[in-house]
Amino acid sequence: MPRNSFIQMTKLHNVRGRIYYISSPKKQENLYAVYETTDRNFWTDLAKYNQAEFKKSGTEGKCIEARELIIALPESFTEYPPDRLLQIFTDHFRQTYGTDCIAALHHNKRKTNYHIHLIFSERTLLEQPIEKVATRNMFYDEKGNHVRTKKEILDEEGNIRKRCKVIHKGEVYERQIFSIKDKRFKAENFLDTVKQDYTNLINQYV
Template sequence: MESKLHNVKGRVSYISSPKRQENLYAVFSSVEDSYWELLAEQNQRDFIKSGTDGTCIKARELIIMLPPSLIDFDHELLLKYFTSKFLEKYNVGCCAALHHNKAKTNLHIHLIFSEREIREEVERKIASRNMFYNESGKHVRTKKEILDEDGNVRPGCKLIKKGDVYEINYFQPKKAEFKSNAFLENMKHMMTDAINEIVTDENEKLQVFQKGGPYLATKKIGKNNPKEAEIRTDNYLRQEWNRNVDCLQVLRKQK
């Protein structure tokens, strides 16, 4: 499951805080805390410049569901193992946390990641003339647009003089790959393979069901879901169907 994050600093703090997480086992970060503040600032600035409606996406989050038996592994090593699989392919900052839900029935990893790679050299843009920004941080053409009735710069507005640095970029543009369905499919296969490499119980080994294939995917039961009993019954029937498909596949191979 993937989520778009509009408050990445708050989310990183939330998933990694022992005071706010009842069953937090391990935290791993490939970057310093200040990274997320710089990332949020650049994303917000670029979002304002784009003129796009809606809310700025400052990072993304994956939730990786794990088989119950993996709780017996060293927690720090387990988290680093899965995070390293992601970092081997994607050169972006990330923060991950290993959790259980309150009832300890759902072992999972929260993996927050940037959509941008860090620049090898920081980009500093120099003003070729005086520049003016309104209360929303949007660039306007003339000084009059940021003045009040008395001719003073309004609170929240900004004037940058010619020759001064008006923008600092620490990150590359966002990678379009991260908002594609292909990325999510790739992550499903990558993490499924990573799980299957370390589970010892064959019954816990996973597979990614192909769309249009004979297998049926089960549904996640969210917290306080009023349809929990209905979904559990449906999942049971789906699992029985998948077992029958497995039996048919074995019979076909034997012929």
């Protein structure tokens, strides 16, 4: 009998902490499989990059480092090999949206809710980083704000104050390693589209 899928999505403000939580046997009593499309360094770099971009934007609120889908599965799916099942569902998302993921297959404590946690990036890693090189000396105050002259970061004795920074002409001052965020993930119909995609996938295996 055809099944509808139940999926919810959340915004992640600490993606590395969340990855540890869903993938660690110390945190999950019923953890059956973990599947990753990239290495863990990717998520560390992504978190740092998103936080830097968020700070630069001046936007209020919390930085969204990544997003997470929780995908409920039919209990009959426990008959499938966990590693293979998780790979099929994770690769389906990656192939559809072209972004890296990490996923974990769980049961709740009472073993009544078989489900996947799928964390995905809203950005892709660039094949070649884009670097911006200073055409003149650049000065930054303690808060990381760009100021016009060196005088603005000097103390009374004429020394550069602690935590102030000078980037000299010819040095790289900005390095872009990720794409811009994919607007599809913010679209109102995104979750509905994902639900339909996974409903179709689930019904292939019911």
